Amino acid sequence: MLYMQTQSRTILFAVASLVFLPAAPCCTAQTEEVDIQKRIHLPVRVHRLQSDQDARLNCSFTDDEIREQFAAVNETWVQAGIVWEIESIVNSEALAPEAFKTAMLNPRGNLAPAMVKNVGRDTLLSAGFNVVVAEDYGLGMGGVFIPAPDGLVFFARKRGTRGEQKPVVLAHELGHTLGLPHTVFEKKNNLMMGAGPSRVPTRTKPITASQIKIARHYAMTGKPFSPPRVQSPVKNKEDLFETLDTNHDGSITVSEAKEEHRPFALNFLRKASRAPSDSLTRKQFDFIIQRGVNPGGRAYGPNVVPKIFARFDRNNDDQLTREEANNKSSLVNRSFGKWDIDGDNILTREEITTSLEKDHAAQELLPGE
Numbered sequence: 006m007l008y009m010q011t012q013s014r015t016i017l018f019a020v021a022s023l024v025f026l027p028a029a030p031c032c033t034a035q036t037e038e039v040d041i042q043k044r045i046h047l048p049v050r051v052h053r054l055q056s057d058q059d060a061r062l063n064c065s066f067t068d069d070e071i072r073e074q075f076a077a078v079n080e081t082w083v084q085a086g087i088v089w090e091i092e093s094i095v096n097s098e099a100l101a102p103e104a105f106k107t108a109m110l111n112p113r114g115n116l117a118p119a120m121v122k123n124v125g126r127d128t129l130l131s132a133g134f135n136v137v138v139a140e141d142y143g144l145g146m147g148g149v150f151i152p153a154p155d156g157l158v159f160f161a162r163k164r165g166t167r168g169e170q171k172p173v174v175l176a177h178e179l180g181h182t183l184g185l186p187h188t189v190f191e192k193k194n195n196l197m198m199g200a201g202p203s204r205v206p207t208r209t210k211p212i213t214a215s216q217i218k219i220a221r222h223y224a225m226t227g228k229p230f231s232p233p234r235v236q237s238p239v240k241n242k243e244d245l246f247e248t249l250d251t252n253h254d255g256s257i258t259v260s261e262a263k264e265e266h267r268p269f270a271l272n273f274l275r276k277a278s279r280a281p282s283d284s285l286t287r288k289q290f291d292f293i294i295q296r297g298v299n300p301g302g303r304a305y306g307p308n309v310v311p312k313i314f315a316r317f318d319r320n321n322d323d324q325l326t327r328e329e330a331n332n333k334s335s336l337v338n339r340s341f342g343k344w345d346i347d348g349d350n351i352l353t354r355e356e357i358t359t360s361l362e363k364d365h366a367a368q369e370l371l372p373g374e
């Protein structure tokens with residue numbers, strides 16, 4: 006299965022490397038334009054969940070209805086010159102309906118890992134994208150992208166009492182598979198806006214020129230985006246802006262960053278929905294930091310809360326005390342005060358989940374949107 010038309014492959018790679026391997030710091034802003042006429046075709050295997058144990062896992066979509074969903078999805082993605090192509094639609098027995106049932110009692114932080122357990126990995130399309138469709142996750146979740154380990158999109162036909170879901174929910178989740186985070190600055194019903202009253206479920210949604218560049222870059226890899234592990238170049242985030250703004254013009258670009266800081270700068274801009282050739286002003290930078298975006302670029306997977314408890318909850322009482330979390334280098338220790346929402350010096354799973362969901366990086370990975 007080809008990802009793109011053969012004749013345009015060479016040109017696309019050339020453009021991508023110009024855009025994503027920044028020129029030397031001396032050089033001026035890059036001007037590569039994206040030619041969306043050079044379509045990138047992305048193969049998707051659709052896994053239609055089946056279950057006689059739980060009707061919510063038993064997807065009632067017909068093949069034609071699934072194809073209609075993708076036709077609508079492509080009406081949005083044509084703006085980026087990206088075409089989602091159904092490679093096949095397979096019926097997939099839900100493997101862990103009990104885990105799903107339990108998770109649905111308290112879906113936040115639990116539903117996504119339970120859904121991963123319901124999918125047989127041997128049926129996944131390895132050279133491409135996989136979308137798993139259930140019937141109904143209730144009001145709590147329309148869809149979610151889980152980057153690790155397989156880069157799966159979960160979607161459901163219905164959303165509880167709200168009824169049939171709009172295909173634009175699927176278009177949004179597919180945006181996450183191409184490295185697009187929830188927008189910080191872009192509103193106007195942008196495809197990648199997080200939840201909120203200003204998000205309207207129209208049939209298609211706008212994408213910015215920067216988002217198109219980011220999405221096409223990751224689309225070129227032919228597989229779902231996986232958050233990079235990057236280290237902040239500084240210990241204190243107060244020093245971050247000055248460190249990255251090497252030419253002291255009051256805005257950050259990737260090309261001016263020291264070579265060893267570029268992966269971090271690239272990822273920081275990405276999290277602000279900025280392409281590598283874009284810049285970020287001091288004001289925008291401060292806004293992002295204030296929102297609590299983790300400048301370390303650390304991404305929290307769906308299992309982070311269970312992992313934290315497995316490691317630190319020594320007496321297994323499902324609560325973390327400061328004594329249990331006193332490992333100086335740990336994220337839990339550093340974040341204790343911030344995460345302890347009610348200030349009782351005890352962290353519950355709910356407090357950690359809620360706190361991580363406020364983190365922009367975590368929003369990309371935790372279920373809900």
Ligand SMILES: [Zn+2]
Pocket residue numbers: 177178181187199374
């Ligand atoms: Zn989202």
